[in-house]
Amino acid sequence: MIWGAVIAASVACYGLKLAGLSLPQHWLQEARLQRTIPLIPIALLAALVATQTFSTGQHLVLDVRAAALVVAVIAVMLRAPFLVVVAAAAATAALLRLI
Amino acid sequence: MGIAIASGAYAISFGAISTAAGLSLLQTGALSILMFTGASQFAMVGVIGAGGSVWTGAATAALLGSRNALYGLRLSSLLNARGWRRPAASHFVIDETTAMAIARDDPALSRFAFWSTGLALFSLWNLGTLIGALATHVVSNPRLLGLDAAPPAAFLALLAPRLRAREPLAIALAAGVVAIAVLPFVPAGVPLLIVALLVALFGWLRKP
Structure with missing residues (x-):
């Protein structure tokens, strides 16, 4: 499959x-195709951020992933490289689970 | 070269996330070799990792790949790729190669930038994928490393450069809210398809 x-x-x-x-x-x-196609990745990536942070399967949940997203937002605003953004988020979730 | 190294690092996180999502080493490698377009690959394994149907993941990946058609359109006159070169060049039509090619003023330099960026990226992208996948393969519980929090951060990092104006920011926020609102009522992954449909309608129907 x-x-x-x-x-x-x-x-x-x-x-x-x-x-x-x-x-x-x-x-x-x-012209309409030219305007529409660039909007698709914006909407899809935003929807992926939201659903993968705040849900498990079909259930809405608020867990350490939300804190990890906040850290990722800060890293992005500081223009951190891609791998740093991802690693900071993963490390946040891992550390919060340890506590 | 900097761009290729950065994407190698980015591929490491793809390899890790894909393996953590339950794809085998071969499947993860196949995505990087055959699909070779980052956002689509992340979306596909993200949807599968979150429990969505593999076909919903495939549809989301294809939708995200639609922008490459527009890149191809911009590149076709620059590259003027004919014969066997066109199917080969097509595989390299992605964000980074397009950006490098259209930044040059001279068509010969554009072509050189396109092919050199494409080849360097393809090599490092696959090497990075392999490293990330192998490293994660030996971890028994990816959740302990916080790898379930990695995909949203990856999507955010891909999204951020596209949000430099007010309208894209508003669309992104609306898309997030709609996806969360419909999530409890439809199978996993389907909120993405609903959002894609709505934004396509919005783009198609609105006044220029």
Whole structure:
């Protein structure tokens, strides 16, 4: 099951890249498409942050991950490198669980 | 080169998160080799790790990959890739290579920047993935290392550079609220698809 999804999603992602290089320019130059596509990653990434911080399965929960997110927000605002942001959040959650 | 090293570090966290989400070493490596677009890879393993269906994860990854089509559009005249070069170049059409290529004034320099960035990134991205995955593979309980708190931080770090104006910030906040609001009522991962649909409608219907 995981393999099927891995291959399907990889093919889809590759197809999108190939389409950009191959399709007639005017197809993708449609103004509404140009405005809409950049909004999708913003909304999806924000939704991923929210759901992966405040839920387990279908249940809303408030646990150490919320504190970890606060630390990550601070790290991002300080323009810390990617790995530092992720490591700071993970370390926060790990330390709070130890206490 | 700096950008490739930074992405190698970023790949380490991908390898770690993917393995902690329950993907095997081979599956994690396959994503970095075959999908090779960071945000989509993180989303796919993030959804699976949170208990969502693997197909919801795949759909989310594909939706996040849609922006690469726009990058390809911007790059196609610069690269002028024909014959076997086009399918090869396509694999490297991602945020970083696009940024490096369009920053050059001369098409020859653009092409050089695109291919050199692409090759360096692809190598370090896969090396980083392997290191992260192997390191996490030996850990029995990823929660003890706080690895369940790592994906949201990774998504936040990917999101932050896109929030430099008021409208994207408002969209991000609204997307987070909507996702949380519908979460108790639909299977895991589906809130992401609902949010994607709503933002696509918003982008399509609003006045320029």
